Amino acid sequence: MGCRVLPGSARRRQTLAALACLAVVVACGNLPKLAKPPARPGPNLLLIVADDLGWGDVGFHGSRIETPRIDQLAAEGLELRRFYVNPICTPTRAALLTGRSPMSLGLLYSGISRMRVDAGLARDEYTIAEYFRAAGYSTALVGKWHLGAVRSEYLPNPQGFELFYGQLGGLTDYYSHRFGKVLDWQENGVPLEVEGYATDLLGERAIRFLRERDPARPFLLVLSYTAPHWPYNAPSAELVAKYRQLGLPHPRNQYASVVEAMDASIGQVLDVLRKQAIAENTIVVFLSDNGAAMAHQAGRNRPFRGGKLSVMEGGIRVPAVIRWPSRLPAGARSEQRMRDVDLFPTLAAAAGLEPPSGSLDGRNLWPTLVSGDEIPRRPFLFAADNLRATGTSFAALGDRWKLVVREGPDGQRMELYNLSRDPWERFDVSRKHPKVVERLNAEIERWKASHPRDGLRWNEREKALAHAEAGADWSSMTEVLRDPENLRTHLEDPERYLQRPPER
Numbered sequence: 001m002g003c004r005v006l007p008g009s010a011r012r013r014q015t016l017a018a019l020a021c022l023a024v025v026v027a028c029g030n031l032p033k034l035a036k037p038p039a040r041p042g043p044n045l046l047l048i049v050a051d052d053l054g055w056g057d058v059g060f061h062g063s064r065i066e067t068p069r070i071d072q073l074a075a076e077g078l079e080l081r082r083f084y085v086n087p088i089c090t091p092t093r094a095a096l097l098t099g100r101s102p103m104s105l106g107l108l109y110s111g112i113s114r115m116r117v118d119a120g121l122a123r124d125e126y127t128i129a130e131y132f133r134a135a136g137y138s139t140a141l142v143g144k145w146h147l148g149a150v151r152s153e154y155l156p157n158p159q160g161f162e163l164f165y166g167q168l169g170g171l172t173d174y175y176s177h178r179f180g181k182v183l184d185w186q187e188n189g190v191p192l193e194v195e196g197y198a199t200d201l202l203g204e205r206a207i208r209f210l211r212e213r214d215p216a217r218p219f220l221l222v223l224s225y226t227a228p229h230w231p232y233n234a235p236s237a238e239l240v241a242k243y244r245q246l247g248l249p250h251p252r253n254q255y256a257s258v259v260e261a262m263d264a265s266i267g268q269v270l271d272v273l274r275k276q277a278i279a280e281n282t283i284v285v286f287l288s289d290n291g292a293a294m295a296h297q298a299g300r301n302r303p304f305r306g307g308k309l310s311v312m313e314g315g316i317r318v319p320a321v322i323r324w325p326s327r328l329p330a331g332a333r334s335e336q337r338m339r340d341v342d343l344f345p346t347l348a349a350a351a352g353l354e355p356p357s358g359s360l361d362g363r364n365l366w367p368t369l370v371s372g373d374e375i376p377r378r379p380f381l382f383a384a385d386n387l388r389a390t391g392t393s394f395a396a397l398g399d400r401w402k403l404v405v406r407e408g409p410d411g412q413r414m415e416l417y418n419l420s421r422d423p424w425e426r427f428d429v430s431r432k433h434p435k436v437v438e439r440l441n442a443e444i445e446r447w448k449a450s451h452p453r454d455g456l457r458w459n460e461r462e463k464a465l466a467h468a469e470a471g472a473d474w475s476s477m478t479e480v481l482r483d484p485e486n487l488r489t490h491l492e493d494p495e496r497y498l499q500r501p502p503e504r
């Protein structure tokens, strides 16, 4: 990888941005609440997040895509067979990092559309990074953020990450690190022009973090790949050809090459844990942030129905593994129903720390994972806004029953599935069980009423534009966005993320 030398003015801006960022990091030293440093250091935490990887896209679920290192992780760890997330990036990432429902955070219904919308994870939300940093951990986020970009307060550094390297939004080209003209690649607020394949760059930066860290401190490293999200830029023509020869059509062969490259990168990072002799004392979690996108037929959520942007199982039930060789059984499987918000309190308990204070929506499932005794839980609630004006769907998912409510221009439609018999959601049994429908629908209605539908989401164009014109603080982003004219062009781009959902 090579850094291009920037012109003097750009360098000055970068220096200022770096200083601004440092100031933010220093200001964060006064961390809120809890987490006494533990008596013994560790365990380390490595959370690996894939972007839009489907249930059926890993070798250990029978995929033809080769993922030997992720398969090995599953063979050495505990597979979480019923791990649920939100059907799109932003709410899942918000839930993972805060342990709070994205409904409460105002981040439920869609992804934050890059730097265009003045929305983000509110600064006063307490994150897993702030928590572990207060407990003495060094903290890093390498990869995709997708929790806000237009204000410095939305960036990862003020949320407790001592290192942030990667991109703020989504959909960036794997080679140019741009979305259209917009560069979206940086380290700690400083834009970077780098050469290289995104997946490799992220793996290399994660490894550098592991090598350069203070060995006396445990670490929390969130390695959040941009793969295998669209645009499926292949790491090499050879790898695409390999999958073509195996009979995978375009663009699935390209997608497969992107997944395999991510697997190789994960393997390199795991090798460093072994070389540093810390694999035994490092909890590694691997999961996808939502199901594979259905639009391009590249990823696979089989045997489940639906995919990204849908509340069907294919959109929200993802491949997930947790490995801690000294504490969890190898090659075991858990059918415990759990979800994104549970990870923060569960990892806190695994690390032997006091539970995070505040109103978390997640639950500590560490005792369950260790003992294997599964526990019943209240229904999980989901929403999917498919951005294409066909409406919003909701789901309430219990241990046995799942209600799906679809709201569209033609009104409301309900489907009920018995997941214990029909995890593939083939048979709608709503007519046979009206009481179950009524009970689960009441849960959805209560939940919907708990936060304004629009929250921070829509109608924010004017605010973002005014923000830019006021010369406000752009410590995060690019030349393009520092220029109000360019920002105006971007805001007026008729790109679909800015369309309003239908009136209801």
Ligand SMILES: [Ca+2]
Binding pocket: 051, 052, 088, 089, 229, 289, 290
């Ligand atoms: Ca995603």
